[in-house]
Amino acid sequence: MSLINRIGKKYFFIGTTILLLITLVNYSENKxxxxxxxxxxxxxxxxxxxxxxxLAGLVNYSKFKK
Structure with a gap:
């Protein structure tokens, strides 16, 4: 079982949101x-x-998986 499946959608979303906020703070020009x-x-x-x-989450949680 992959790590993404064990984490679950809720915690995956929370983790990616936190990383996105960190990235936005680092690349913003705000003093x-x-x-x-x-x-x-x-x-x-x-x-x-x-x-x-x-990208891994998009592949794993895609609704169009066969």
């Missing part, structure tokens, strides 16, 4: 977020992980 902004390596790593996680 308010300067104290909590990460360096480029970690923000790029989180963005790449988020894209891979969203």
């Amino acid at each position: 308010t977020f300067d104290p909590i902004r990460m360096n480029s390596f970690f923000s790029g790593f989180i963005a790449g992980f988020l894209i891979a996680l969203l």
Whole structure:
């Protein structure tokens, strides 16, 4: 059983939402977020992980699976 199936849709959605918020804070030009902004390596790593996680979730939770 894959990890995505064990997590479930609810926690998968919560996890991807948190990663999306972290990514938006890191790549925003708003000066308010300067104290909590990460360096480029970690923000790029989180963005790449988020894209891979969203693609895996799209394949796993697709309604058109055979």
